[in-house]
Amino acid sequence: MTPVDLTPHAREILARALAQECEKRDHLVISLSGAHAYGFPSPDSDLDLKSIHIESTTRLLGLGNPVLHADRMEVIEGVEIDYTSNELRPVLLGVLHGNGNYIERILGRTPLFATPDLDTLKPLVERSLSRRLVGHYLGFAQNQREAFSRETTVKKLLYVLRTALTGAHALRTGEIETDLGDLCAPYGFESAREMIATKRAGERVKLEATDAARWLTEADRAIALLRAAAQDSPLPPEPTEQASRALEEWLLTVRRR
Numbered sequence: 527m528t529p530v531d532l533t534p535h536a537r538e539i540l541a542r543a544l545a546q547e548c549e550k551r552d553h554l555v556i557s558l559s560g561a562h563a564y565g566f567p568s569p570d571s572d573l574d575l576k577s578i579h580i581e582s583t584t585r586l587l588g589l590g591n592p593v594l595h596a597d598r599m600e601v602i603e604g605v606e607i608d609y610t611s612n613e614l615r616p617v618l619l620g621v622l623h624g625n626g627n628y629i630e631r632i633l634g635r636t637p638l639f640a641t642p643d644l645d646t647l648k649p650l651v652e653r654s655l656s657r658r659l660v661g662h663y664l665g666f667a668q669n670q671r672e673a674f675s676r677e678t679t680v681k682k683l684l685y686v687l688r689t690a691l692t693g694a695h696a697l698r699t700g701e702i703e704t705d706l707g708d709l710c711a712p713y714g715f716e717s718a719r720e721m722i723a724t725k726r727a728g729e730r731v732k733l734e735a736t737d738a739a740r741w742l743t744e745a746d747r748a749i750a751l752l753r754a755a756a757q758d759s760p761l762p763p764e765p766t767e768q769a770s771r772a773l774e775e776w777l778l779t780v781r782r783r
Contacts, residue, residue: 551611
């Protein structure tokens, strides 16, 4: 899958970067994150790539130095690439602890590369979701809200809304939806579409004081909605023992292979 809003030049750079990283390590999935996944990319948005790789069992068990984390931030012919990859085991532990960053890589709708193993992992991750999600999304949304109060740009506002509504939706439904455009109407934030259109036209548009005050109130409303979703969530308080065992068995099967 390649984002439809990329220029041919950006697509070529993206394909080149993906090929280079796939030569370095075996990936389970490389997902598109950031503004492109959240539904409000601007012409100069970077390509935010969040990945999960599988280190060889020999390197994990032997005396070598397994790569558990890899980063790459580089501007290639005018296109900014921001690539991060984490090894499978810590990712699955993070899933059990409600790490939305990792969960979105597995269950999100914007994979750029995936192996067949991802299809067998997805239902196991879905069954392991719990109310622990609120810790990730609430903490993230509150931090972004504070950043927005200091610098009232449309971009910072949209990140608050995206995080809060993705978290609320996950807690209510057990589904991961990162596109703010698809979350606005169901959760009473239809007016945010104007902000999305503004952000898509430019990366760092600043709000006027009166608009900023109104949207600070809306940001607080989104966070309150996230808190309420945690209280009413049908998800279990923590992953069941059966769900945890199923994830471990899946991981061991991959390791043995």
